[in-house]
Amino acid sequence: MSRQTSQKIAFALLTAMAVIVVVPIVLVVVYIVIQGFGAISWEFLTGFPSNGMKSGGILPAVVGTVVLTFGTALASIPISVGAAIYLAEYARDSWLTRAIRMAIVNLAGIPSVVYGLFGLGLFVLFLGLGTSIVAGSLTLGLMTMPVVISTAEEALLTVPQRFRVVSHSLGATRWQTVRQVVLPNAIPGILTGVILGLERAAGETAPILFTVAAFYLPQLPRSPLDQTMALPYHLYVISTQVPGMPLEMQYGTALVLLVMVLGMNLVATLIRSRFRRRRQW
Amino acid sequence: MVTKFLIQSLVYRFSDTVALNRVTLDIPANQITVVFGPSHAGKSTLLRCLNRLNDLIEYEETELAGRILLDGQDIYAPGVDVTELRRRVGMVFALPIPLPLTIHENVTYGPRMRGEKQPGRLDELVERSLRQAALWDEVKDRLHDPAMRLSGGQQQRLCVARTLALEPEVILLDNPTSGLDPLSTAKVESSLQELKEQYTIVLVPHSVQQAARVADVAAFMLGGELVEVGPGERIFTRPREARTEDYITGRFG
Numbered sequence: 001m002s003r004q005t006s007q008k009i010a011f012a013l014l015t016a017m018a019v020i021v022v023v024p025i026v027l028v029v030v031y032i033v034i035q036g037f038g039a040i041s042w043e044f045l046t047g048f049p050s051n052g053m054k055s056g057g058i059l060p061a062v063v064g065t066v067v068l069t070f071g072t073a074l075a076s077i078p079i080s081v082g083a084a085i086y087l088a089e090y091a092r093d094s095w096l097t098r099a100i101r102m103a104i105v106n107l108a109g110i111p112s113v114v115y116g117l118f119g120l121g122l123f124v125l126f127l128g129l130g131t132s133i134v135a136g137s138l139t140l141g142l143m144t145m146p147v148v149i150s151t152a153e154e155a156l157l158t159v160p161q162r163f164r165v166v167s168h169s170l171g172a173t174r175w176q177t178v179r180q181v182v183l184p185n186a187i188p189g190i191l192t193g194v195i196l197g198l199e200r201a202a203g204e205t206a207p208i209l210f211t212v213a214a215f216y217l218p219q220l221p222r223s224p225l226d227q228t229m230a231l232p233y234h235l236y237v238i239s240t241q242v243p244g245m246p247l248e249m250q251y252g253t254a255l256v257l258l259v260m261v262l263g264m265n266l267v268a269t270l271i272r273s274r275f276r277r278r279r280q281w
Numbered sequence: 282m283v284t285k286f287l288i289q290s291l292v293y294r295f296s297d298t299v300a301l302n303r304v305t306l307d308i309p310a311n312q313i314t315v316v317f318g319p320s321h322a323g324k325s326t327l328l329r330c331l332n333r334l335n336d337l338i339e340y341e342e343t344e345l346a347g348r349i350l351l352d353g354q355d356i357y358a359p360g361v362d363v364t365e366l367r368r369r370v371g372m373v374f375a376l377p378i379p380l381p382l383t384i385h386e387n388v389t390y391g392p393r394m395r396g397e398k399q400p401g402r403l404d405e406l407v408e409r410s411l412r413q414a415a416l417w418d419e420v421k422d423r424l425h426d427p428a429m430r431l432s433g434g435q436q437q438r439l440c441v442a443r444t445l446a447l448e449p450e451v452i453l454l455d456n457p458t459s460g461l462d463p464l465s466t467a468k469v470e471s472s473l474q475e476l477k478e479q480y481t482i483v484l485v486p487h488s489v490q491q492a493a494r495v496a497d498v499a500a501f502m503l504g505g506e507l508v509e510v511g512p513g514e515r516i517f518t519r520p521r522e523a524r525t526e527d528y529i530t531g532r533f534g
Contacts, residue, residue, distance in 0.1 A: 092339055166378045169334055170391035171368035181380055
């Protein structure tokens with residue numbers, strides 16, 4: 001076989017593999033849109049479930065997911081971004097920083113159901129928060145930390161070292177350098193990480209199973225200590241626990257969840273590309 | 282002549298390399314002291330010891346021995362405010378490095394970090410510093426444009442202005458004309474002659490020729506050691522050390 005032929009074969013194979021990656025996501029989206037689009041209506045989006053979930057809408061689940069996503073952001077962002085700043089800007093190589101990094105890597109590997117059980121043990125029972133939005137947000141926040149910390153640290157490290165040196169040479173302290181030069185230039189990257197983390201939190205079922213999610217609630221949550229319905233759990237419930245559930249409503253619910261998650265993804269992509277165009281270095 | 286910096290048997294080590302080996306040097310106030318020599322002679326390291334920028338090195342073990350006195354005060358003594366030291370001892374780097382901010386924000390960066398907030402005072406500093414760096418006329422109508430949009434030569438003059446805005450006592454210039462064309466280089470060199478009225482200047486030059494053109498005091502370094510130091514006109518015409526003569530006549534380096 002000539003060099004040119006093997007080159008062509010290699011190129012064709014690699015292209016095929018790259019295309020194969022795209023196929024499942026396209027199929028999933030198309031399938032869910034086709035199956036679920038019919039269920040989408042104003043009543044579906046703004047109504048409460050009725051008739052044992054078999055009719056009515058999914059409003060409490062949508063609201064619950066939005067509330068939980070904000071709660072997760074509140075629980076996760078300050079600690080994660082703070083930890084990332086520490087690791088990227090202050091930490092020297094020591095047993096402590098190695099231990100922190102090891103912990104982050106391991107946190108990322110823990111199955112989400114284990115987070116759920118841990119949240120049940122620590123937040124719901126030990127700290128007495130009960131099955132509540134607070135407990136669920138803290139559990140989800142914990143789960144998103146490794147993603148947010150790693151992407152935020154990476155974003156901080158892409159800010160060129162020469163800016164830090166110049167800032168110090170002009171008499172700035174380390175903290176001033178972080179605030180004035182490093183953070184403003186890392187914010188878009190950090191935001192991307194935050195959104196990716198929240199997106200995962202919004203779609204998870206296992207961590208909220210024992211910590212916040214309600215099977216059915218006739219009203220919207222009124223306080224952070226209330227339970228709430230949430231889309232992923234609601235989807236799980238109507239797909240497995242409700243006999244005679246109309247298929248279209250299941251796919252409709254999946255579609256709403258998918259749109260919310262992909263929408264967040266889209267926002268992250270927009271932020272990144274806008275920043276790339278504006279970046280001056 | 283008043284001594285500004287007194288460097289006494291300074292030894293500086295990165296992990297296993299000795300970058301500076303027992304360097305003793307007297308830097309007079311209001312003069313241009315040129316530190317020249319081939320690459321890896323330790324010139325930049327010496328400059329970065331003077332404003333303690335070497336403190337930022339984290340990836341290697343470093344060690345410093347000897348003393349550096351600024352106006353008689355040991356700058357490595359415990360309790361020295363490093364940010365204040367760096368304000369007194371400003372630095373201009375080989376490549377222009379504007380911060381990703383506007384021209385105005387770049388020039389006022391140092392004063393703002395020190396706590397200067399008065400807009401009037403900051404504007405005044407901007408105009409004066411940019412004039413001193415011979416950039417004012419070119420940028421006065423676009424002070425709030427990103428500094429990155431300036432040309433290379435303008436960026437380097439902006440960096441000089443930014444250092445001047447610190448109102449420092451000493452200005453360290455680490456090969457500031459490396460990226461500049463001959464015309465801009467001449468501008469920078471002539472402005473050094475004016476600046477020395479007010480400031481003490483330590484320059485790592487781009488070439489032996491530049492060293493000879495601007496030096497009041499010239500110090501020749503080789504392999505981390507200070508070979509010879511003396512008045513510029515003598516070093517470049519009647520060097521005492523054979524190694525100095527070999528280098529300035531182009532026999533090596």
